[in-house]
Amino acid sequence: MEELTLTTPALLFSAISLIMLAYTNRFLAYAAIIRNLSEKYIEHKSASILRQINNLKLRVKLTRYMQITGISSLLFCVLTMFLIYIDFNLIAIWAFGLGLLLLIVSLLFLIWEIQISAKALQHHLVDIEDHLIN
Template identity: 50%
Template structure:
């Protein structure tokens, strides 16, 4: 048997979810800026590496969209849980809160996947630097 959920438990997630959504938005804005710069670079120099980077960034933008969607869903259900507990619908509130936790876990897992993809993008740049270094050493 578990203890009954009260209003303070879902309320504890509010600051964490809000900060997470802000971090996700900052990542999105940073990627949008990079994409605009790469687009301009590709118009002047049609380097295939730029296309690889843009493809990777497109995937990352989609991942960030899902991170935000899942995070907002988590916040919405967390708020609903608080309302349901406040109005006396304890079991429904517990269910909503449980689903909000699952959505937050999914959001964090998607964030981890996006982080792996960002390191892939950096490896594209590093491969260029390594190739340039080998050419200079020869």
């Protein structure tokens, strides 16, 4: 295996930063949708709105996990750079590996959340089709 240098973990900074921006945008979009649905539910107390709110609760939780594991990945990349700087190369390799694993976990949470989002959109499309037929 080649020696781990400062540039290797630094390469992930831009990728992780972009991922975190996307996660934050998802979170802000969910917050706006939840506020809107909350107002609608207070007015109409619909079971459909309640299902949507419950679906969004899970999606917000997954987004929070995505953010936590993504930030942790970035933290381990920074730790890796510090460990390389102070010549603790073996520990740096393990820290970088852990950072990569956390990034993988974050992306797996993203895949899970996207599947839930797609399924929710499919339910909306079915509802629209039902209204068009009737």
